[in-house]
Amino acid sequence: MxxxxxxxxxxxxxxxxxxxxxxxxxxxxxxxxxxxxxxxxxxxxxxSAVGRSLVNRRTDTIGVVVTSIADPFNAEVVSGIEEIALTHGYSLLLATCHSDPNREMLAVQSFYERRVDGILVSSSRVGSLYRPMLADMKVPIIFINSHHPDEDMFSVTIDNHNAGLQATRHLVQLGHKRIGYLGNQFGLQADTQRFAGYRSALEEVDIGFDPELVVHGNGGPENAKTATARLLALANPPTALFCFNDMSAFGAMCAAREHGLAIPSDLSIVGLDDLLLSSYTEPALTTIRQPKHEMGRLAAGTLFQLLSGNSPERFISMRGELIVRKSTVPPTSSADAVSTNYQKSSARV
Amino acid sequence: MxxxxxxxxxxxxxxxxxxxxxxxxxxxxxxxxxxxxxxxxxxxxxxSAVGRSLVNRRTDTIGVVVTSIADPFNAEVVSGIEEIALTHGYSLLLATCHSDPNREMLAVQSFYERRVDGILVSSSRVGSLYRPMLADMKVPIIFINSHHPDEDMFSVTIDNHNAGLQATRHLVQLGHKRIGYLGNQFGLQADTQRFAGYRSALEEVDIGFDPELVVHGNGGPENAKTATARLLALANPPTALFCFNDMSAFGAMCAAREHGLAIPSDLSIVGLDDLLLSSYTEPALTTIRQPKHEMGRLAAGTLFQLLSGNSPERFISMRGELIVRKSTVPPTSSADAVSTNYQKSSARV
DNA sequence: GAGATCATTGCACACGTGTTCATAGTAAAA
DNA sequence: TTTTACTATGAACACGTGTGCAATGATCTC
CATH class of the missing domain: 1.10.260.40 (lambda repressor-like DNA-binding domains)
Structure with a gap:
């Protein structure tokens, strides 16, 4: 050498x-x-960048923590980050934490030891615990897809409440009254907020909330499939389903087919993300588009603003966009009838 | 600090x-x-890892170059790499090159400057040019999904020829005689080999090769869709289609539906990869499973063998596995008849 | 009690690069 | 010719860490 x-x-x-x-x-x-x-x-x-870094006190490297890189959402976000990093001559350190708060912390610590110039964390599960850590390590950190209203915290998210609202309103406007929610793991911030949007939409039109219609997967298709199966086995199953994300929606569609239901005529489904493949399924998926790539770009942009001494916007909140495709239609009369009957006899919560 | x-x-x-x-x-x-x-x-x-790296002459970091991290195949490979890297206490530097040989070189150079301990390149397009570069930089480098028979080169691939063979044989055995091939960008090694496998399978049963039935996309669904549309517009279209990868297969399915064809009855489709979503489409996709995660693990494993002074296997070739699902059936009699007619009048190539 | 062994610590250097300061040489100005 | 300004370069130190070697003091052996 x-x-x-x-x-x-x-x-x-x-x-x-x-x-x-x-x-x-x-x-x-x-x-x-x-x-x-x-x-x-x-x-x-x-x-040698390492020799240079030692004296320059910067590594031209940023760290990115995601739950899983195999998750298309994260992959797109990382893609956006990398695009911006490249234009600044920065490299990317990548780590996955598989939704394990402990691994998330370890990844961040590892980045810190490597003296990255900044850190991006997608779907953090330990946001609040960063306060003490950040006190020691003087490294800017940006959250994607999770929001922490403390000072010195930066984040880029979509308005999850609004996304849940839009998705559910769409189903309501089609005439559905019995609308299920297929969530992600309990305790995830995005899940809580999307669920809140779902409930708001129901309240707007005085549709009673039925806890029976809420199930939780883990953001992947397999768990979504089993969760949906539980939903469809109900005495009075839903005529429409709002899914936490598109991956879950795919699992739900699969479960519905195996249950002998046709989509969308027997069950309307709305996803959230708008993955590349979501327009290629049969039927093409109605969903809320999340600007994944752009979110990555914005998060990276915020970081570089910070690194160059500027004061970027602290909390960037983006709007999801409803993309209506073929997986949602008005409920069939028979299903609607069942739903209406149920409305009469069910207690409002 | x-x-x-x-x-x-x-x-x-x-x-x-x-x-x-x-x-x-x-x-x-x-x-x-x-x-x-x-x-x-x-x-x-x-x-400080940077101070430590300077004296230890190692960074505990490996570099990974992929065409696009948004490609699920690469995402899975990277996931496998990361898993092994973690167990060795290594971090991952990630760069994308978007199939641009120039960007691929730049990424590798950047890694070298950062003094990574090893480099992994997926779907390299500049393999041969590495020889002179490697002479200067004494960094082990492993190729995934591309193979270069020079000395001092290590690679992990699937047997692409065999994969093409298996996929096409499956269609042949179902009775198809007019089988199309939807490839990737021209010149990509994996494409050439899978195509060769396709031709071998046709030769085995003396089905003439018709160049009209070969089209090329770019590995993504959108280009696959337009390429497939060209195929379906033929006077004598195929009754079955072997696609370079699953993403292309999804695009092909979409094109077929828009052309008024039912899958699999009007057109059988075989993909290659077995992505997470491939079993959730309608119909579920018949495909050749590529052990993506395992390939990443093996490539990383080979690298760490090298780093610890061992002499790992130089070329690891894995077998794809045919996964029969619902997108392939025997040709309908009418289509078969057309196909047979065509056989008689078409020249062998 | 003298010598030998051992435990513990500091000094000095190395790794590869960047930067301040001083120096030597040269050209311009007086 | 002398003074001044400028150009080009090297010596020395810094960045944060690891390590060979020497030194100190204590304990042990005979």
């Missing part, structure tokens, strides 16, 4: 001059500079 | 002793060691 000292020796100058020459410093004679660069090229020299 | 010198001062010892104490060296008195560790904890000290 060759260093500037090696080419200094070869060019018969001091390593200081080499350092300057390779960074195009105007302080060094153009001819010597050229000579040094030629030698460096011949020897295949490449500057 | 506090260093060992700061706690050395606080504990009234030399920084050497601090360094030893924090690394649990038996050379230091247990009591002083404990005292030092307590002070370090109080001050929230965390070792």
């Amino acid at each position: 060759i260093s500037i000292k090696d080419i200094a020796r070869a060019a018969d100058v001091s390593h200081s001059t080499v350092s300057r020459a390779l960074r195009n410093s105007p302080l060094v004679n153009p001819e010597t500079s050229q000579r040094i660069r030629t030698i460096a090229q011949e020897k295949g020299y490449r500057v | 506090i260093s060992i010198k700061d706690i050395a001062r606080a504990a009234d010892v030399s920084h050497s002793t601090v360094s030893r104490a924090l690394r649990n060296s038996p050379l230091v008195n247990p009591e002083t060691s404990q005292r030092i560790r307590t002070i370090a904890q109080e001050k929230g000290y965390r070792v």
